[in-house]
Amino acid sequence: xxxxxxxxxxxxxxxxxxxxxxxxxxxxxxxxxxxxxxxxxxxxxxxxxxxxxxxxxxxxxxxxxxxxxxxxxxxxxxxxxxxxxxxxxxxx
Amino acid sequence: xxxxxxxxxxxxxxxxxxxxxxxxxxxxxxxxxxxxxxxxxxxxxxxxxxxxxxxxxxxxxxxxxxxxxxxxxxxxxxxxxxxxxxxxxxxxxxxxxxxxxxxxxxxxxxxxxxxxxxxxxxxxxxxxxxxxxxxxxxxxxxxxxxxxxxxxxxxxxxxxxxxxxxxxxxxxxxxxxxxxxxxxxxxxxxxxxxxxxxxxxxxxxxxxxxxxxxxxxxxxxxxxxxxxxxxxxxxxxxxxxxxxxxxxxxxxxxxxxxxxxxxxxxxxxxxxxxxxxxxxxxxxxxxxxxxxxxxxxxxxxxxxxxxxxxxxxxxxxxxxxxxxxxxxxxxxxxxxxxxxxxxxxxxxxxxxxxxxxxxxxxxxxxxxx
Numbered sequence: 001x002x003x004x005x006x007x008x009x010x011x012x013x014x015x016x017x018x019x020x021x022x023x024x025x026x027x028x029x030x031x032x033x034x035x036x037x038x039x040x041x042x043x044x045x046x047x048x049x050x051x052x053x054x055x056x057x058x059x060x061x062x063x064x065x066x067x068x069x070x071x072x073x074x075x076x077x078x079x080x081x082x083x084x085x086x087x088x089x090x091x092x
Numbered sequence: 093x094x095x096x097x098x099x100x101x102x103x104x105x106x107x108x109x110x111x112x113x114x115x116x117x118x119x120x121x122x123x124x125x126x127x128x129x130x131x132x133x134x135x136x137x138x139x140x141x142x143x144x145x146x147x148x149x150x151x152x153x154x155x156x157x158x159x160x161x162x163x164x165x166x167x168x169x170x171x172x173x174x175x176x177x178x179x180x181x182x183x184x185x186x187x188x189x190x191x192x193x194x195x196x197x198x199x200x201x202x203x204x205x206x207x208x209x210x211x212x213x214x215x216x217x218x219x220x221x222x223x224x225x226x227x228x229x230x231x232x233x234x235x236x237x238x239x240x241x242x243x244x245x246x247x248x249x250x251x252x253x254x255x256x257x258x259x260x261x262x263x264x265x266x267x268x269x270x271x272x273x274x275x276x277x278x279x280x281x282x283x284x285x286x287x288x289x290x291x292x293x294x295x296x297x298x299x300x301x302x303x304x305x306x307x308x309x310x311x312x313x314x315x316x317x318x319x320x321x322x323x324x325x326x327x328x329x330x331x332x333x334x335x336x337x338x339x340x341x342x343x344x345x346x347x348x349x350x351x352x353x354x355x356x357x358x359x360x361x362x363x364x365x366x367x368x369x370x371x372x373x374x375x376x377x378x379x380x381x382x383x384x385x386x387x388x389x390x391x392x393x394x395x396x397x398x399x400x401x402x403x404x405x406x407x408x409x410x411x412x413x414x415x416x417x418x419x420x421x422x423x424x425x426x427x428x429x430x431x432x433x434x435x436x437x438x439x440x441x442x443x444x445x446x447x448x449x450x451x452x453x454x455x456x457x458x459x460x461x
Contacts, residue, residue: 012268014202014240018177020149021099027177029202029240029269032101032149086268086314 003052003079007090010048015087017043028087038063042078048091052079099147100373103176104154104340104351105136107167111157112185114220114456115208117246117281117288119351120156124460129344133163135365137170139341142369144174148339154181156343165194172199179204179240184230185223192233202240205230210257214250220456231265242269247298247320248288249439250449255301262313270313272302274320278352278407283455289439295323322432326397327404327420334382334406339373347372349379352407356416382406387417391425 011017011026017035018027024040026033035043041062045055056075060068082088109124131139140151151171158164159182171178179202180195195203207227208215215224234241243265245251245258255272262270275281275288290298299317306315321328331338331350340348346361347369353359362376373379381387385398392403403409404420412421413428421428 012240013238014268016177016201018149018175020144020175021147025149027149027201029179029204029242030150032177083311086311 003076003083004090004092005053005056006051007092008048008051009046009055009079009082009088009090011043011046012087012089026087028085031085033085033087038074039078042075043082046082046088048089052076097374098336100143100339100369101148101337102150102152102339103140103143103148104152104338105139106340106342106351107131107136107153107155107158107161107164108343109156109460110160111155111183111457111459112160112221113157113183113208113223114458115246115280116218116220116284116454116456117248117275117279118457119276119279119281120457121279121352121354122283123354124156124458125343126460128461130161131341131343131345131364133166133170135345136167139364139369140167140171140176141174143339144176146370146373149177150179151176152179152181157183157185159184159186159191165191165198168195168200169198172201177201181244182206183219183223184227185221187226187230189233192230192237196237196239200239202242203234204242204244205234206244206246207258207261208246209251210245210254210261214254217451218250220451220454228261231261235266240269241265241267242271243267244271244273246275247272247290248275249290249294250288252290252294252298255298259301259305263309267313269316271316271318272298273316273318276318276321278355278411280455280457282411285435286438287449287453289322289435290320291440292323292436295320321405321408321420321422322436324422325424327401327408327423329401330405330408330420333402335373335379336383336402339369347376347378349382350405350407353378355407356410382417389417389419391427392419395425 015028018025024035026035026043041059056072060071063071108130109120168178178200180200181204184205208218212224216222243262277285302317309315335349340351341364345364359378361378362372388403392398404423406416408420409418410416412431419426421432
């Protein structure tokens, strides 16, 4: 399944950010994911307002020492994983 | 031990054993706890607060039927207020639209609705109650809310052939996840085992069909399949390992490493009325008993898979092999595996035609006072 760069990801019903012992987590039905560094930056932009390409652009700036193409690939891979976990809705 | 001990991550709160359904595979113990022994709202609220402080992320409010508690909306509110992710594991039976609305307002994150089949006749037979039509109504009400929704179908020989119709219910429901959970043989399911175990042919069909469903629904609905472990080659990593991730609190406040743990003779359970959750997690004898690897015998002790499946399920070892420290007898490497094979041989040799079973063939779970 390929992601539309103009779509705007948003946390799916039943998914939200949480925090425990200073660790940010993505809470989902029956499971949770630890969020650190890049994963936290990505998930906090899945607000239904940022498009996929905006998220890529902002993280390329934030991680300007990394190779831009690599940053884009990593973000697309992570969003695809979250989609498979049913943690995201993509709004057009 | 204590220095390397991880936090508990999930708290299963059995708020009550009361339930309007009488499911023949209920995971509650045969000795159900009565209403008069149930913890108060205040004690439960303290337990949730202590759980969050101990590092727990998620609370599953279950039962029996958690909606049988008149204070369920307050309990959801308290659980959410201390920072936990709140799931309600329910039959949906004693629910009306106003109560659902109040639960969502109180901060419910995730609604898990159980189904006993896809057809009314099957569902009502298995639950011993007229329940199916009401569940379908609840599904319609839920469409108005943006909360997590999981449908849970418990699968066994009597309803596995309705898989296609179950998938239709799931696709029309708007659920984000569906669990097809094969019956696990503890409690009431153990008592009804010979009528519930699927045949090998049924299982093969189920695995193939759900594999396809998983692909068809990817990105829309997450499909989870819990295999019937009597047919498995290796055991399940029961509760993610004994005393590693999960705590279960019974209606009267006993803290258990898993729901079936009381079948193991000699285990002493602490009660949340007398001890803090953290104290119980770290020091309770019952939680220590099978934590780590020291208790293991061969073939587990030297097995490469011991950090993957933790020797399987202690309660199943007790129930089938008669020794809680034995390798889970469903394991193909277990010395006691022939006991499981003998049970399966009986099923495939002469599968009873379940359509001819009457209610007197089942042992139904009663509703405690």
